[in-house]
Amino acid sequence: xxxxxxxxxxxxxxxxxxxxxxxxxxxxxxxxxxxxxxxxxxxxxxxxxxxxxxxxxxxxxxxxxxxxxxxxxxxxxxxxxxxxxxxxxxxxxxxxxxxxxxxxxxxxxxxxxxxxxxxxxxxxxxxxxxxxxxxxxxxxxxxxxxxxxxxxxxxxxxxxxxxxxxxxxxxxxxxxxxxxxxxxxxxxxxxxxxxxxxxxxxxxxxxxxxxxxxxxxxxxxxxxxxxxxxxxxxxxxxxxxxxxxxxxxxxxxxxxxxxxxxxxxxxxxxxxxxxxxxxxxxxxxxxxxxxxxxxxxxxxxxxxxxxxxxxxxxxxxxxxxxxxxxxxxxxxxxxxxxxxxxxxxxxxxxxxxxxxxxxxxxxxxxxxxxxxxxxxxxxxxxxxxxxxxxxxxxxxxxxxxxxxxxxxxxxxxxxxxxxxxxxxxxxxxxx
Amino acid sequence: xxxxxxxxxxxxxxxxxxxxxxxxxxxxxxxxxxxxxxxxxxxxxxxxxxxxxxxxxxxxxxxxxxxxxxxxxxxxxxxxxxxxxxxxxxxxxxxxxxxxxxxxxxxxxxxxxxxxxxxxxxxxxxxxxxxxxxxxxxxxxxxxxxxxxxxxxxxxxxxxxxxxxxxxxxxxxxxxxxxxxxxxxxxxxxxxxxxxxxxxxxxxxxxxxxxxxxxxxxxxxxxxxxxxxxxxxxxxxxxxxxxxxxxxxxxxxxxxxxxxxxxxxxxxxxxxxxxxxxxxxxxxxxxxxxxxxxxxxxxxxxxxxxxxxxxxxxxxxxxxxxxxxxxxxxxxxxxxxxxxxxxxxxxxxxxxxxxxxxxxxxxxxxxxxxxxxxxxxxxxxxxxxxxxxxxxxxxxxxxxxxxxxxxxxxxxxxxxxxxxxxxxxxxxxxxxxxxx
Numbered sequence: 001x002x003x004x005x006x007x008x009x010x011x012x013x014x015x016x017x018x019x020x021x022x023x024x025x026x027x028x029x030x031x032x033x034x035x036x037x038x039x040x041x042x043x044x045x046x047x048x049x050x051x052x053x054x055x056x057x058x059x060x061x062x063x064x065x066x067x068x069x070x071x072x073x074x075x076x077x078x079x080x081x082x083x084x085x086x087x088x089x090x091x092x093x094x095x096x097x098x099x100x101x102x103x104x105x106x107x108x109x110x111x112x113x114x115x116x117x118x119x120x121x122x123x124x125x126x127x128x129x130x131x132x133x134x135x136x137x138x139x140x141x142x143x144x145x146x147x148x149x150x151x152x153x154x155x156x157x158x159x160x161x162x163x164x165x166x167x168x169x170x171x172x173x174x175x176x177x178x179x180x181x182x183x184x185x186x187x188x189x190x191x192x193x194x195x196x197x198x199x200x201x202x203x204x205x206x207x208x209x210x211x212x213x214x215x216x217x218x219x220x221x222x223x224x225x226x227x228x229x230x231x232x233x234x235x236x237x238x239x240x241x242x243x244x245x246x247x248x249x250x251x252x253x254x255x256x257x258x259x260x261x262x263x264x265x266x267x268x269x270x271x272x273x274x275x276x277x278x279x280x281x282x283x284x285x286x287x288x289x290x291x292x293x294x295x296x297x298x299x300x301x302x303x304x305x306x307x308x309x310x311x312x313x314x315x316x317x318x319x320x321x322x323x324x325x326x327x328x329x330x331x332x333x334x335x336x337x338x339x340x341x342x343x344x345x346x347x348x349x350x351x352x353x354x355x356x357x358x359x360x361x362x363x364x365x366x367x368x369x370x371x372x373x374x375x376x377x378x379x380x381x382x383x384x385x386x387x388x389x390x391x392x393x394x395x396x397x398x399x400x401x402x403x404x405x406x407x408x409x410x411x412x413x414x415x416x417x418x419x420x421x422x423x424x425x426x427x428x429x430x431x
Numbered sequence: 432x433x434x435x436x437x438x439x440x441x442x443x444x445x446x447x448x449x450x451x452x453x454x455x456x457x458x459x460x461x462x463x464x465x466x467x468x469x470x471x472x473x474x475x476x477x478x479x480x481x482x483x484x485x486x487x488x489x490x491x492x493x494x495x496x497x498x499x500x501x502x503x504x505x506x507x508x509x510x511x512x513x514x515x516x517x518x519x520x521x522x523x524x525x526x527x528x529x530x531x532x533x534x535x536x537x538x539x540x541x542x543x544x545x546x547x548x549x550x551x552x553x554x555x556x557x558x559x560x561x562x563x564x565x566x567x568x569x570x571x572x573x574x575x576x577x578x579x580x581x582x583x584x585x586x587x588x589x590x591x592x593x594x595x596x597x598x599x600x601x602x603x604x605x606x607x608x609x610x611x612x613x614x615x616x617x618x619x620x621x622x623x624x625x626x627x628x629x630x631x632x633x634x635x636x637x638x639x640x641x642x643x644x645x646x647x648x649x650x651x652x653x654x655x656x657x658x659x660x661x662x663x664x665x666x667x668x669x670x671x672x673x674x675x676x677x678x679x680x681x682x683x684x685x686x687x688x689x690x691x692x693x694x695x696x697x698x699x700x701x702x703x704x705x706x707x708x709x710x711x712x713x714x715x716x717x718x719x720x721x722x723x724x725x726x727x728x729x730x731x732x733x734x735x736x737x738x739x740x741x742x743x744x745x746x747x748x749x750x751x752x753x754x755x756x757x758x759x760x761x762x763x764x765x766x767x768x769x770x771x772x773x774x775x776x777x778x779x780x781x782x783x784x785x786x787x788x789x790x791x792x793x794x795x796x797x798x799x800x801x802x803x804x805x806x807x808x809x810x811x812x813x814x815x816x817x818x819x820x821x822x823x824x825x826x827x828x829x830x831x832x833x834x835x836x837x838x839x840x841x842x843x844x845x846x847x848x849x850x851x852x853x854x855x856x857x858x859x860x861x862x863x864x865x866x867x
Contacts, residue, residue, distance in 0.1 A: 202630050
């Protein structure tokens with residue numbers, strides 16, 4: 001009986017004062033797990049085993065050095081869509097925006113747009129001077145550059161005796177050398193203002209390749225029917241010339257600013273674009289292999305071939321597609337270049353970029369110039385990694401602007417200073 | 432393949448179209464074989480197809496009797512045995528169709544001349560090499576570059592920062608890093624190497640504004656004419672790269688040395704004629720002198736020519752490649768001298784025209800400086816032109832992607848080995864000549 005009675009009074013009301021604190025500060029002892037973690041099998045014929053294999057492969061790629069990462073990612077050849085930057089497809093820029101998760105912003109970033117003139121100016125002299133000159137270059141130097149550009153244009157178009165160009169290679173044989181000379185001369189001349197260009201590497205007709213996955217489809221037929229297959233893409237591009245530098249260009253906008261941008265969603269399958277699948281070597285290449293010190297990109301220059309020249313498009317009643325073509329070209333080329341640069345630094349699908357990669361491009365057909373800037377904010381484009389990825393890549397671009405009207409009697413008629421200023425500003429871009 | 436085998440092939444393939452057979456056979460025998468290309472019908476398809484083929488029957492020769500009118504089957508519009516075959520006059524289109532144009536024979540062309548002209552073009556492979564080129568250009572060959580030229584690049588002000596490292600990076604980029612494949616091909620890497628080295632030299636423009644007074648020109652067409660003895664010579668062709676400048680190059684040797692060249696005797700190579708391997712043409716324009724640029728070109732003076740050994744169209748051996756370099760440098764100098772001083776032969780030019788040249792195959796460089804002292808090239812005596820030639824300098828020994836291992840020992844390691852910095856200093860000094 002005595003044992004059954006409760007003993008509430010024996011429980012002391014006032015516990016010793018420091019006892020609580022002793023209890024509070026004690027941490028629960030960490031218990032070593034007695035058994036290894038329970039994970040899915042690696043070799044079973046089951047879906048969870050396949051997922052585990054994929055996880056192990058991802059961990060292996062994350063743990064290896066950059067050269068091995070690239071070879072592991074591009075090792076297995078499968079059928080993939082070959083994306084051509086210069087394409088005849090209609091509205092290709094919207095499709096490419098969807099494939100590369102890029103938002104298009106018309107106009108150029110604030111770095112290149114001149115600041116608006118203040119209505120209350122101290123005197124009339126400062127404002128015209130600030131408007132005419134490029135930041136970093138005085139008026140005299142700009143006048144020198146202007147005369148240099150005139151001389152280059154005249155040399156190629158007027159002074160040099162050239163043979164008649166071959167059929168459908170008019171652009172390549174008339175404006176190709178002109179653009180190459182222009183780029184080389186301007187790069188060498190601006191070396192004194194932009195020390196990056198002194199350490200840069202100028203490539204003529206380099207290869208730029210990129211391989212990535214985006215989206216998935218259900219395989220309609222075959223022994224793998226009803227399985228999910230990621231859609232693979234490959235870009236193989238050959239710009240006319242490009243400048244590669246040893247340091248990275250600074251970003252145009254912070255990463256977070258891209259969260260609000262809109263990327264067009266296309267619900268159709270890529271092969272309806274039309275886009276065709278092939279299986280061959282998966283290449284990721286910026287223009288030079290990994291050991292090259294100039295691993296970051298500065299500017300690319302592209303030439304519009306005869307097939308997509310605006311006169312021919314006008315004859316085929318597709319004049320509206322001229323700007324679309326230029327945008328699609330810039331998008332695909334720059335995405336491939338910046339993507340390859342990011343992969344050379346070790347970022348890939350499952351390890352997203354920690355800093356944005358920035359590059360520029362100028363696309364021209366000899367008379368009309370279009371300027372584009374690209375900021376790569378994310379490489380994580382495949383289904384698993386894109387689910388919670390708010391980042392988007394950004395492309396800024398201008399409409400085509402005329403550099404000069406024509407060459408008559410040994411004179412360049414109608415040389416546009418604004419276009420020249422933009423070109424010089426592009427080449428002067430430095431951290 | 433022998434003619435009999437070809438004939439057996441023809442006999443054994445009666446169902447194959449005659450034109451295809453003819454085309455294949457004409458490809459096998461491009462210069463005309465010993466057998467005739469006339470088609471012979473294989474009429475029997477049964478029986479032995481691999482028997483001995485009868486020799487071709489010679490057609491009966493038609494007999495021409497003047498004054499006798501032959502009765503032809505032309506009016507009857509069909510073949511009649513016994514009547515002669517009608518001969519019609521040649522029909523000419525009254526309009527011009529470029530698809531069916533046949534060039535007239537050389538004698539009927541408007542520019543035809545009796546006297547042949549010897550033309551040196553891009554594809555000429557001169558037998559005697561530099562000796563022949565020196566005779567044709569009436570030049571004295573001096574081995575080695577002029578010493579005061581080399582001191583230009585020794586000056587530390589004229590050197591590129593981190594020069595050795597950057598040149599080695601340029602070589603590695605050209606030889607290893609420029610492609611997605613294992614190694615780039617020879618044409619590609621020699622071109623890339625030259626452009627990389629030029630890009631490196633041009634970065635000195637920030638310190639030396641005189642370099643900004645030059646420009647590179649691709650693919651200009653050169654033409655120059657001169658007489659040597661009784662023969663007329665022309666040089667025509669499209670060059671690879673030309674560096675032109677607003678200012679002329681300073682002369683390399685002074686007036687004394689120039690006048691001393693009058694005592695030099697040109698090297699001949701009897702019994703070989705100096706015009707060997709040059710293309711002889713009877714249809715040519717006389718007195719054509721064109722430097723490749725028309726009008727008031729802002730960069731009229733030629734500075735340096737860059738030659739690459741093209742491996743696809745015509746492979747030139749090193750000696751012949753050097754001869755080509757000499758001839759084209761001379762052609763550029765002569766065209767400009769003709770423009771400045773007129774086409775009349777001048778015994779001694781007031782200001783000698785100097786042009787440089789660099790030739791490379793991706794590893795081995797040839798350096799050349801040519802000074803044109805005289806345009807009076809008809810006689811073998813008198814003042815001669817001068818030619819400084821440094822041949823076969825290697826920029827590096829090996830650039831191997833995979834190491835060379837013989838008998839389990841590494842003979843040549845992978846990567847760039849045996850880099851020689853003095854070759855780039857020579858390249859740089861030729862580049863800076865006239866600006867520093």
